[in-house]
Each structure stands twice: as structure tokens, then as C-alpha cells.
Amino acid sequence: MFIWLASYPKSGNTLLRSMLAAYFFSQDGIYNFDLIKNIKQFPNITLFEKLGINIKNEKEVVKNYIKVQETFNNKNSVQFLKTHSYLFNINNNPFTDLNNSLGSIYIVRDPRNVVTSYANHTNIGVDQASNDLINLTQMGGDLSKTKGSERTKVFTGTWSSNFNSWKSFKFQDRYLLIKYEDLILEKEKTFVKVLKFIHKLKKADFKIDIKKLKNVISSTDFSKMKKLEQEKGFFEGKIDKKTGKKIPFFNLGEKNDWKKLLDKKIQKKIENAFEKEMIELGYI
Secondary structure (H helix, E strand, O other): OEEEEEEOOOOOHHHHHHHHHHHHOOOOOOOOOOHHHHOEEOOOHHHHHHOOOOOOOHHHHHHOHHHHHHHHOOOOOOEEEEEOOOOOEEOOEEOOOOOOEEEEEEEEOOHHHHHHHHHHHHOOOHHHHHHHHHHOOOEOOOOOOOOOOOOOOEOOOOHHHHHHHHHHHHHHOOEEEEEHHHHHHOHHHHHHHHHHHHHHHHOOOOOOOHHHHHHHHHHOOHHHHHHHHHHHOOOOOEEOOOOOOEEOOOOOHHHOOHHHHOOHHHHHHHHHHOHHHHHHOOOO
16 A cells, blocks of 8 residues: 655655655665665656657546556555645546545645745746745656656645645545645654654554664755765756756755745746645644
């Protein structure tokens, strides 16, 4: 059964996945980039191709989301899956269902900080980035395979529709909301909360390996992951199409402060677009 690690892009999904990968897929809790490969992303080109589904046919891909999940879902064990998709239902084709999904952990981040991180990651201006958060509903270009990528087109929805859609898991008591800001400011406390939730979903007794936990917290420090990327590279980083140079994935980290980086016009634009959700989350 799947536990979804869902978020809008540039919201802290990589940090949480890194922590979970270090805790569940290492002996000592010390993180390295190979560990995160244990947590696959969905949708995933390889999985669709194995079933002979034409990944260039958008309708066929969406129609077979459930079929693909059923094929590689091991219902006797728990698998983490990353997604930036919103929890859609397109022409009666749902993103997932409760036969395949044990629950979801949703990571949310102040959209005023998402926009600056997203702008850097995609190498566009913050004005265009803010337009994308407000209006863009899908990312990933065409459905052809690109070197080093397993992605198909991802139906992200807008920032607000992405956040709102995953709340439907609340009604089955299978949903945990994690704020990126809490993961930064109260890292250990927030991660323990995540671990407790996972054990609850698995209906397993909650025991924590304290030594492993401490190693996870230390080894996933932003400065250490940034240094690791500089030394060894990170497979989720993007290439600047204009210069051919790799755009650092780990860029600003805690220095990404919208109060210092965003002009008033962009701030107001985002706050007006997402006022309801930002009030709900305590961002304004």
C-alpha cells in the first residue's frame, strides 16, 4: 500500500523524503543521495511503459493511473511515493483510490517562499513564477522520455488547488499536514510527528531509534546536503537550457526569505490569489 508524499513543487518534499529515506533505508540514519532513490515518484514513465501504455497519449496515461498503481502495489507492505500532482479526477479517472493508498503526508510551504525557490529552479523571473503558481495547472512538457528523467507530464493544479485537493484524505483519518516551516524550525519534533503517523497507518507499535533519529536530523542539514550536491551532484537538479550549466537544487535554504527577496507588488499578488488558504495556514 502507498503512503503518498505530496506537495506543490519546491515546498520541502525533497527534505522530508531525504529524512524518511535515511531513517527507513539505512542502518545508521546517515543520509546520502542514493537513499532517496528508494522513494519513487509518480507518475513514472518506466511503470507505464512496462504495461505497454503509450506515454505520449495523455488520455491513455490518465486513464491508466489506477491500473499502473495496482500493478506495482504490494498490499502486504508499505511503499512511499512522491508526487507533485493534485488529487484529481479527470473524466472519471481518479489520481488514486483507497484500494491502493494507505494515506498521505502533505507538505505545504508559504507560497511567497515557494515562488522564489520555483523561480530559481526553473530559471525564470519571479513575476512569471507567480503567474505559474496562480494559473499553471500542469508541468513537464510533452510525455516523451528525457535523459535521466522518469517523469511524465504532472497535473499539479495551481498552488491552491494542489493544497486543497489532498485534504480529502482527512475524512478517512489518513492525512497529515506538515508545514515546511515547522520542518525547518522544529525539525526533530516535526519528524517524530511524521513517524508516529506512519506507524499509525501501518497499525504498528511506535518505537523510535533515537541514535538513528539524531543522525537523520544532523545528516539532512541543508548546508550538508548543499555541500554533498557540490561534491557529487544531485540527480534531481535541472540544466539551464540557455547556458547548459546545472542549476543548483539546494540554493537558498533558510535564506529564502520572501520579506527580503520579493517586491511588494508580487507579495500582494500572491496574497490576493491565495488569501483563503494562507489565512487557514496562518501565513497571513
